[in-house]
Amino acid sequence: MSSLIKTIAFNQPRKVISNILFRTFTKAELPQFETLAVSEPKKYVYHVELNRPKKSNTLTRTMWQEINTCFSTLSHIPECRVIVLSGQGKHFCGGIDLQTLVQMAAEADELDDVARKARFHYNFIKYAQDTITSLEDCVKPVISVSHNACIGAAVNLITAADMRYCTEDCWFSVREVDVGLAPDVGTLQRLPKVVGNVSVARELCFTGRNFDAKEAKEIGLVSEVFPDKETALAKVFAIAENIASKSPIAVQTTKVNLVYSQSRPNKDGLEHIRLLNSVNNQGEDLTKAAIAQATKSPVPQFDNV
Numbered sequence: 001m002s003s004l005i006k007t008i009a010f011n012q013p014r015k016v017i018s019n020i021l022f023r024t025f026t027k028a029e030l031p032q033f034e035t036l037a038v039s040e041p042k043k044y045v046y047h048v049e050l051n052r053p054k055k056s057n058t059l060t061r062t063m064w065q066e067i068n069t070c071f072s073t074l075s076h077i078p079e080c081r082v083i084v085l086s087g088q089g090k091h092f093c094g095g096i097d098l099q100t101l102v103q104m105a106a107e108a109d110e111l112d113d114v115a116r117k118a119r120f121h122y123n124f125i126k127y128a129q130d131t132i133t134s135l136e137d138c139v140k141p142v143i144s145v146s147h148n149a150c151i152g153a154a155v156n157l158i159t160a161a162d163m164r165y166c167t168e169d170c171w172f173s174v175r176e177v178d179v180g181l182a183p184d185v186g187t188l189q190r191l192p193k194v195v196g197n198v199s200v201a202r203e204l205c206f207t208g209r210n211f212d213a214k215e216a217k218e219i220g221l222v223s224e225v226f227p228d229k230e231t232a233l234a235k236v237f238a239i240a241e242n243i244a245s246k247s248p249i250a251v252q253t254t255k256v257n258l259v260y261s262q263s264r265p266n267k268d269g270l271e272h273i274r275l276l277n278s279v280n281n282q283g284e285d286l287t288k289a290a291i292a293q294a295t296k297s298p299v300p301q302f303d304n305v
């Protein structure tokens with residue numbers, strides 16, 4: 001018997017299993033971030049704010065890394081059930097920090113060999129892609145609230161959120177073409193699916209033109225437009241609180257299956273949820289929630305997961 005199995009079997013099975021096989025994080029383990037502010041405005045609702053307001057919340061290397069760490073960690077904090085993402089200061093986010101972009105190109109240029117330059121670029125793009133995808137990989141629903149500028153990388157970021165809201169003053173631009181780039185961290189893959197109109201999505205990507213909150217609502221990029229950020233956050237926290245009161249097993253499995261199904265045939269998505277629910281349906285949440293529904297009782301309390 002390997003030493004791991006011996007430890008699990010004979011020492012402190014619960015502790016060892018939870019540390020090695022089912023690692024979750026406590027709230028206290030969420031790191032302090034330099035470019036993000038994280039708070040818990042309501043029970044089970046976490047608020048992640050982009051926090052480089054003097055630089056329009058533009059994404060530096062540190063910020064790319066911290067967003068990834070933040071969403072990956074929140075995914076494993078049981079007390080966190082829903083995440084609201086917004087930006088501090090004048091703008092939601094001005095996209096990638098252009099200095100970082102130029103610096104990355106210069107660093108790659110210092111390498112002599114084309115294959116090694118390519119590997120450098122490949123790795124940075126992958127790193128940035130993984131950051132955006134961390135919102136999708138996070139099993140907790142992520143709701144974005146954007147205000148004023150939402151440009152370039154910021155559009156990539158919000159298209160990876162589960163639900164999007166904005167303020168009346170918000171404007172958007174898939175700006176990449178104007179900085180000489182094809183969008184490479186998710187907009188080309190996600191925006192057409194999010195808005196459900198390939199022609200409109202392609203026009204926005206080819207032209208990089210600004211579009212306002214009204215148009216964002218019309219094309220389905222955002223669910224609702226609120227007069228200002230304060231109102232938007234209050235309404236969105238209420239929506240988040242409602243979601244957070246429901247069975248976290250049901251909500252998180254719903255997210256996992258929606259994400260799984262978005263790029264697969266219905267047959268595969270249906271099989272995936274069949275397998276997940278063949279386990280979940282034996283759990284306590286279904287019984288508790290179903291009895292409450294049938295007896296018109298208040299929403300029951302559910303254990304964290």
Ligand SMILES: CC/C=C\C=C\CC(=O)SCCNC(=O)CCNC(=O)[C@H](O)C(C)(C)COP(=O)(O)OP(=O)(O)OC[C@H]1O[C@@H](n2cnc3c(N)ncnc32)[C@H](O)[C@@H]1OP(=O)(O)O
Pocket residue numbers: 054055056058090091093094095096097098099124125128149151152153154175176179181184185
């Ligand atoms: C692997 C690659 C992955 C991702 C690639 C993504 C591509 C993109 O994101 S493309 C989009 C890049 N972003 C932009 O082109 C935006 C450029 N900025 C603006 O349009 C405006 O600055 C603004 C964001 C609309 C804000 O305008 P305003 O309110 O008038 O304030 P400013 O004085 O212009 O800016 C305030 C402050 O922010 C700095 N800043 C703004 N944007 C950027 C940026 N993208 N990179 C670096 N810094 C930026 C600006 O310099 C000001 O700072 P000061 O220190 O006061 O100069």
